Amino acid sequence: MQTGKTGIPPRVPTPRRGNPGGMLQLSGGHLPESGPHFASYPQPPMRAGNLSVEYDPRPTAAAQARAEVRRQLEGWGLLDQSETAELLVSELVTNALVHAESRLKLTLSASHGILRCEVSDADARPPSVRRTTEISDSGRGMFLVDALAGRWGCHQDGPGKTVWFELGTCGSDGCGRRQP
Numbered sequence: 191m192q193t194g195k196t197g198i199p200p201r202v203p204t205p206r207r208g209n210p211g212g213m214l215q216l217s218g219g220h221l222p223e224s225g226p227h228f229a230s231y232p233q234p235p236m237r238a239g240n241l242s243v244e245y246d247p248r249p250t251a252a253a254q255a256r257a258e259v260r261r262q263l264e265g266w267g268l269l270d271q272s273e274t275a276e277l278l279v280s281e282l283v284t285n286a287l288v289h290a291e292s293r294l295k296l297t298l299s300a301s302h303g304i305l306r307c308e309v310s311d312a313d314a315r316p317p318s319v320r321r322t323t324e325i326s327d328s329g330r331g332m333f334l335v336d337a338l339a340g341r342w343g344c345h346q347d348g349p350g351k352t353v354w355f356e357l358g359t360c361g362s363d364g365c366g367r368r369q370p
Contacts, residue, residue, distance in 0.1 A: 240299040252283045255296050266300050271357045281331030282309035282353050303360045312350040
């Protein structure tokens, strides 16, 4: 019998009834070999991050914001929400350009199954959703936000306002939807 440095023999587990050898038994066969291919399975982010970008009131701001949304969501692994988020951010930025004519700030955050997009500007007037009968060539931005976002809202932010919307990020019905 071998003994350790202390002169005490090592403890040997005793078999228990139903578990021969005293070892954990795995069901389902052999474990796969580890390797780099396991790193290719992305997990939904619990806390992906936060980004804020400011834009001058130029006609190119909406296109720049769409591109930034796509880049950021790609980096966070949230491309499934990219098309909707790009469309809705573009609408909010365009509203800020048309109605506020001021510098604006886009803020993106992803956390716990929710992507939140905010656009802040210097105009304190809250947006309104037009009925479909009122919409002509323009004016459908908030209608789209209302139709496609899980939740949206507006709050006063100093002398201006912040309009925001949220989208679920985990791919199941109701994911990311919180009750008001």
